[in-house]
Each structure stands twice: as structure tokens, then as C-alpha cells.
Amino acid sequence: MTSIGKLVLIGCGPGSADLLTFRAAQRIASADLLLVDRLVAREVIAHAAPAARIVDVGKAPGDGGVQQAGINHLIRTALAEGRTVARLKSGDPMVFGRATEELCEAVALGAEIEIVPGVTAALAAASDAAISLTERAEIQSFSVVTARTADASTPDWVSLVRPGSCTAFYMGVAQAWRIQSTLMANGAPGSLAIEWVENAGRTDCRTISGTLSNLADTARRKRVRNPAILFVRYPLSAAASVGAVRISG
Amino acid sequence: MTSIGKLVLIGCGPGSADLLTFRAAQRIASADLLLVDRLVAREVIAHAAPAARIVDVGKAPGDGGVQQAGINHLIRTALAEGRTVARLKSGDPMVFGRATEELCEAVALGAEIEIVPGVTAALAAASDAAISLTERAEIQSFSVVTARTADASTPDWVSLVRPGSCTAFYMGVAQAWRIQSTLMANGAPGSLAIEWVENAGRTDCRTISGTLSNLADTARRKRVRNPAILFVRYPLSAAASVGAVRISG
Structure with a gap:
């Protein structure tokens, strides 16, 4: 046997x-x-x-x-x-x-x-773009989420993007406008720094910076393609500077 | 020169x-x-x-x-x-x-x-414990946070532990009781599965399972020591089964 x-x-x-x-x-x-x-x-x-x-x-x-x-x-x-x-x-x-x-x-x-275990794409993307996923006194947590959700209602990631967070969206290109508009409608400042990282970890990797208020436009103009990681960084100081309040869940 | x-x-x-x-x-x-x-x-x-x-x-x-x-x-x-x-x-x-x-x-x-980039401890710990950090229809996002926060008031991670999430706490051993009591006081079911992973990625790695309601007791009885990762998994079905509502931030 x-x-x-x-x-x-x-x-x-x-x-x-x-x-x-x-x-x-x-x-x-x-x-x-x-x-x-x-x-x-x-x-x-x-x-x-x-x-x-x-x-x-x-x-x-x-x-x-x-x-x-x-x-x-x-x-x-x-x-x-x-x-x-x-x-x-x-x-x-x-x-x-x-x-x-x-x-x-x-x-x-x-x-x-x-x-x-292996190096997940968000880690390679953060290295490529020199983005600290955590930062003392500014970014206390980081989250990984897929932009694709079966549910058409308010997506779960709205509550993750909050003061003190860095959020990595996998497969976000087709959802760029939805991410931008939903987060801003829920109180995230349009001035938040965002970064697209295409082909993370590879020699043909490309990093594209912008702000939340031009997230979708940046993706379209720069022709960002999957596989791509989108980072949305929301440091505590950004919340303080716009007088933002905590977003409720 | x-x-x-x-x-x-x-x-x-x-x-x-x-x-x-x-x-x-x-x-x-x-x-x-x-x-x-x-x-x-x-x-x-x-x-x-x-x-x-x-x-x-x-x-x-x-x-x-x-x-x-x-x-x-x-x-x-x-x-x-x-x-x-x-x-x-x-x-x-x-x-x-x-x-x-x-x-x-x-x-x-x-x-x-x-x-x-490198394999962060949470990824190695998830492999050691065979825990999927995301799971279709159950876990939509995972977050990494340090249990140590300078701020003594309500910690940021309370809002991360919500239906559809998996949260990895770094350096959580000394904070075990605080994590357990704070999460439960904010509505997380005591029946949620938790896992301690000590020495992730190493041959002397140890995984210890429990529930949120005995998190601190498990850590003490099993003498969990840093470096250790604590996972708190909150599948959508766990929220449905106890009729839990979304925790507001």
C-alpha cells in the first residue's frame, strides 16, 4: 500500500x-x-x-x-x-x-x-516605493484588502482608512474611482498621499504618486495596469491638520 | 573625492x-x-x-x-x-x-x-498556524498592528477587529488582558478564535489556540513569550451567528 x-x-x-x-x-x-x-x-x-x-x-x-x-x-x-x-x-x-x-x-x-510563507505584493510594493507601512507617532497599523467585493453596498475597507492607518488595496485599478469617491464621501481628506505600484518587486516596477482627490485620474492618465497595489496613507498629523474626526464604522 | x-x-x-x-x-x-x-x-x-x-x-x-x-x-x-x-x-x-x-x-x-522586502513575522506565523489571513466570503481584510501604544486611551486597534477581519498583533504578550477586555467591552464575541504563534518561522515555533474570552489566561498558562504574534479572526459568519452589529469607531 x-x-x-x-x-x-x-x-x-x-x-x-x-x-x-x-x-x-x-x-x-x-x-x-x-x-x-x-x-x-x-x-x-x-x-x-x-x-x-x-x-x-x-x-x-x-x-x-x-x-x-x-x-x-x-x-x-x-x-x-x-x-x-x-x-x-x-x-x-x-x-x-x-x-x-x-x-x-x-x-x-x-x-x-x-x-x-512568501513576500506578499504589498511588502514588495512598499519597498519599491520606499513607503513605511507603519511609522512611529503617525501610522499605527496597516491593512491589506482587495478592492473587489461581491457586495455592492458600502465596502468594508471604508472603515480601515482612518487616521493612523496605511491601507494596501490589491487589484484596485478598475475600482479607482469607487475607492476615491467612497473614501472622500466618508470624510477622508482629498490631500491624503496615495501611491500606485505596478509590477511590485520586478525590474519593470513603476511607482506613481498622487493624492486621494486625483486617485482615479492619476491611474487613467498614467495607464496603471494590474498587478498593481494602491497605498492610501492617513497619518495622524493629516487628520489633525484638517480637523478631521474619526470616521465611524 | x-x-x-x-x-x-x-x-x-x-x-x-x-x-x-x-x-x-x-x-x-x-x-x-x-x-x-x-x-x-x-x-x-x-x-x-x-x-x-x-x-x-x-x-x-x-x-x-x-x-x-x-x-x-x-x-x-x-x-x-x-x-x-x-x-x-x-x-x-x-x-x-x-x-x-x-x-x-x-x-x-x-x-x-x-x-x-522580507517575510514579515505575521506571514510566517500564519503559515505556521495554517491560518488564512483572508478567506473568501468570510475574511475580507487583514491588519497588522502593534499592541504597544503610547496612548493610554482607547487604542486604535479596537476598530480593526470587526466582522470580516483578521488582525495580527505584534508584541502582544504583555498586553493580553488589555486586548481581551477592550475588544470584548467593544462588542467582539468571546467565542472568536485566537491563535498565539511564538517564534514564527523557526523550528522552535509554537502555536497555541484559544478563544477571545480566554486569551490572557491561555497566554499565562502556556507561558507565551515574545517574539509572538497574536491573531484574532472575526469571520462574517461569527458576526451573523451572535447577531453582532458593526462596532463603531
Whole structure:
């Protein structure tokens, strides 16, 4: 009888092969089957063993890539054969990685699991733009949120953008006007510094500065494209200078 | 005349040498002077060039380590001599890294700067504990905050712990009772799942589960010690099941 294999979820960092960790490279080299997401740097696969099977499961919007049920089936089959499956995710596997479903597949089979953290895109973007995500006496917390929400009503992120915060929006390009107008309607000063970071962590990265009041216009004029991170910084001093009050939730 | 050197802020990940990125290792190898924080894994320094000067600038509470003014002086002197200075920070340099002051030193001299992102402790802790920081239809955002705040009044993090959120507290051990009591007094259900992760990313990592209502007691009985990350997860379904309302800010 074959023993059950192992599932390793691996954060590969944001699209640049040298933002991979040594641990991730080692686990990639030990895997029998690699299931690779779309935004993973292709050079990362060079760490794979020569005999490993590599399957591109990248899902671009509307491209008919391998769907989640198909990915789950590949994982189940390989684990049942006793193989080590490496699931390569861009960034960090626990941030917008939809890890739960795949972990459940492995747990249901009694397989060993391991998770290797990675540099999530917001961290690489902050380094590219030299933005401190926290700052003593000014920024006490930072939050990561996706701009896409199923709910059409007031989005959850309105309450995150408050004095003392830095908020990183993933996938915000199409939502630029909604972000700008919703935040300003809820009391955020139009003078807040914003920053778009396109292709974070990569050599073709681009950073574009602006203010909340011209956020959408900046994105359009500069033709910002995904993958992009949008930072909205709301230092305590900005709240004091405009006499802003705390936004209620 | 000597040209001005270069300052590289490097995120070294949370205390485990194999959570270093390839880019970080390469920049460490290129530096003339390494200024190393306390929680950086000692094996990381093995990437340094043989001729490099290595200065431990770790600041443990009350140990009389090199103070910030001294660090700034070392940076200024080395940059003026045209050297490449690598500032090794644990985790990610832009998360509680007090990067701004050191970057300003370099900018004032006209030095080149580079920032290399790293795996921040919350990401490593989430992987260790297999906690998804976001989860479709349940957790829409995650936030990182330090439990230590200068202000003794209602802390900023009260408003972050809300339905649809996951909050990671850095350095929360001494504040465990305050976190528990303040959140519950502001309407968070005592049944919320919490997780302590001690020594995230390291082989001696330890994860301890509990609920918000026994958060402080769990930390005391299990003798949780820093460095530790505390996660408080507040899925949307938890809010629905107790009929909780949104907490106002």
C-alpha cells in the first residue's frame, strides 16, 4: 500500500525570481508535482527536480485555465499516489491565496501539509516605493484588502482608512474611482498621499504618486495596469491638520 | 573625492535563515558594512563578504545596545566614505522597522538607497498556524498592528477587529488582558478564535489556540513569550451567528 503524500503550499513572492526564499526553493526542488499559478515568476520553476511534473494552473480572467475543481483533483490524485505536491502561489499563500480549500483536500486524505510563507505584493510594493507601512507617532497599523467585493453596498475597507492607518488595496485599478469617491464621501481628506505600484518587486516596477482627490485620474492618465497595489496613507498629523474626526464604522 | 555610498535596507525574515530571499542574500554579500538587528538569524551573516565589517546594533529592552543616534552616525560615516551599508532588519523593513529615520540620513547625503522586502513575522506565523489571513466570503481584510501604544486611551486597534477581519498583533504578550477586555467591552464575541504563534518561522515555533474570552489566561498558562504574534479572526459568519452589529469607531 502506498502511503499518502505531502502537500506544500509555497509563497513564491511577487513575480521576481530573486524574491523567492531559500526554503521555498528547497521545497520546490523536493516536489514530484508542481502546480503553478499565473503570476509566479517563470524562473522559479528552474528549482524543480528534472523528473518533476509541472502543471500551469494559472487562471487569468476568462482564459479558461484549469479551474479549482481540476486543481483539487490533481492534488487528490497525486497525494493518493504518495507524491509530494508543491502548490506555487504568487506572493504569500495565506493572503488572497484561497488556501483553505486546497488544504482541506489534503487534510481529508490524512496527508501531511506544510506552508512556506512568501513576500506578499504589498511588502514588495512598499519597498519599491520606499513607503513605511507603519511609522512611529503617525501610522499605527496597516491593512491589506482587495478592492473587489461581491457586495455592492458600502465596502468594508471604508472603515480601515482612518487616521493612523496605511491601507494596501490589491487589484484596485478598475475600482479607482469607487475607492476615491467612497473614501472622500466618508470624510477622508482629498490631500491624503496615495501611491500606485505596478509590477511590485520586478525590474519593470513603476511607482506613481498622487493624492486621494486625483486617485482615479492619476491611474487613467498614467495607464496603471494590474498587478498593481494602491497605498492610501492617513497619518495622524493629516487628520489633525484638517480637523478631521474619526470616521465611524 | 570619494563618491557617496549606498544604503540597503534588507528584510531578513523572522529569525530563520532559510526564510531569507535570494535578493537579500545577494545584497548582504555586496555590502562593506552590515548593521544587524537583534532578531535577525545569526546564520544570515554567513552571506557577508569576508572583508565586511559586521556591527551588532540589536536593541533589547534595557540592554544598552547601540542607540539610534549611534546607528545613524555609523550609516553617515560609512556612506561618506563611499561604502555600501546593509541594514539588516528582522521581518520586513517597512513593518515596524523604523526605516524612515535611516532612509532620511541617506537621502540627506545624496546616497543611493535600495529596500529589499522580507517575510514579515505575521506571514510566517500564519503559515505556521495554517491560518488564512483572508478567506473568501468570510475574511475580507487583514491588519497588522502593534499592541504597544503610547496612548493610554482607547487604542486604535479596537476598530480593526470587526466582522470580516483578521488582525495580527505584534508584541502582544504583555498586553493580553488589555486586548481581551477592550475588544470584548467593544462588542467582539468571546467565542472568536485566537491563535498565539511564538517564534514564527523557526523550528522552535509554537502555536497555541484559544478563544477571545480566554486569551490572557491561555497566554499565562502556556507561558507565551515574545517574539509572538497574536491573531484574532472575526469571520462574517461569527458576526451573523451572535447577531453582532458593526462596532463603531
